[in-house]
Amino acid sequence: MKNHPEGNELLAALPQSSHARIFPLLREVDLPLGKEVYAAGQVENMVYFPIDCIVSLLYVMDDGHSAEIAVVGREGMMGIAMLLGGNSMPNCAIVQSAGSAYRLPSTDFKREFDRDPNVRMSVLRYLQALFTQMAQTAACNRHHSIEQQLCRWLLLSLDRLNGQELTMTQELIANMLGVRREGVTHAAGRLQKLGLIRYQRGHITVLDRAGLERRCCECYQVVKDEADRLAARHERLFEFTESADSAA
């Protein structure tokens, strides 16, 4: 059912009719590593649909400590708050793996979101997956070791990439997980000794994905299963509504 095999999965899964109105408005932009797509509290006016980049939603506290709230890749979108009636983002969004994304003015997308039930259904379904991810992240933050969290994080990132390698310093990972850099060094060292990953100055290669999954906490599977479940249901639904687009 993918109308657009390339590109963002959320957009690609839309039926033709919805597609036709939204696609002309899209512009492809490059998102370099480390770019702050949204700053916390700033008024923003664009929504983004990642194509091959990964972006982390990060909460930064007064004392400078941070915590990752969720990860967004080609399966989703950024700027949800603008659809929900805010005009600013509560968290900041940082590019974690460089790549490109479609973007369009949030008011344009909000209009389609309001008028087109198919667009709405897609976005709401993604919202549900996002909720699941956030809840799991919160619980994982609370209860699991740095090593387990690192495994989860690597796996979630890997799912959103094509290859087996990510470009990412331990310092950045530490920021995402909200732990010390040394803690990441330690955990990564152990995974490396076990032959699960190879780490070399900002480049991580996953050697044994199944091993990572075994060493990981349950959190990864929960998030992945929910995302898969919603995506599958998504495609099934559109098989029947393809011609029944009832946009105002």
Added chain:
Amino acid sequence: MKNHPEGNELLAALPQSSHARIFPLLREVDLPLGKEVYAAGQVENMVYFPIDCIVSLLYVMDDGHSAEIAVVGREGMMGIAMLLGGNSMPNCAIVQSAGSAYRLPSTDFKREFDRDPNVRMSVLRYLQALFTQMAQTAACNRHHSIEQQLCRWLLLSLDRLNGQELTMTQELIANMLGVRREGVTHAAGRLQKLGLIRYQRGHITVLDRAGLERRCCECYQVVKDEADRLAARHERLFEFTESADSAA
């Protein structure tokens, strides 16, 4: 702008026209302390609008450890997942303070949600507040001491109640915060010594609210401010759309 001074704020803030279709469907139910309104993973078919109870959304892990994801009171609703295209809740929901709630079949409310832009706007706005709360909870879990989290938790609960007293054992609070009961005992003892609260076998009386706020982390204010901001904007919007209800 409150059409229903009593009851749930999310419903009360709806314009008359939306109200008229939804209110006849509501039934008031009692929610006793400790009741599990939703079980994780179960298929559910009701949504709830708390009137004077407080319900915690809780994530319980395989090993039995738990973490609170969010708190819902008369400002919001439960069962969001059913509007977002799931038919089950990913987390469980536990009544933390007994009281009553309106409820109606989720399919009925989903129908109104889909057809009535005013209902939709209200719910989405609440979703935004919920996102903020979840993000803050995740970060707070990661970085703040038990004592700070306890302060936050007490304040959030207090905001959703009328009096200054909550009925709640330390054991339950520990479950919500995802920490040991002894940790809560310790923190509560200190707050008591400082004269901020009084604790007596399952009854907490807040003696010095301002003191709690001072001792708390920033997390409380952030959540509260966002909720207030959205609520205020909410009421303003309906001043203009009261007569422009464009439900299909």
Added chain:
DNA sequence: GGATCTTTGTGCGATACCGCACATAGCCAA
């Protein structure tokens, strides 16, 4: 090739929290 910067590795004391065991105290019911 050498200086410099960034990234990663390591060690050490401090601390917050955990897990457990057990003591105390308020509440209730026989």
Added chain:
DNA sequence: TTGGCTATGTGCGGTATCGCACAAAGATCC
């Protein structure tokens, strides 16, 4: 009153993580 239950208080050793300081190893640039 007595006994039993539940809720709270306390102590102790273990552990994960923190914060800091500094060393080592790649990378980069002149």
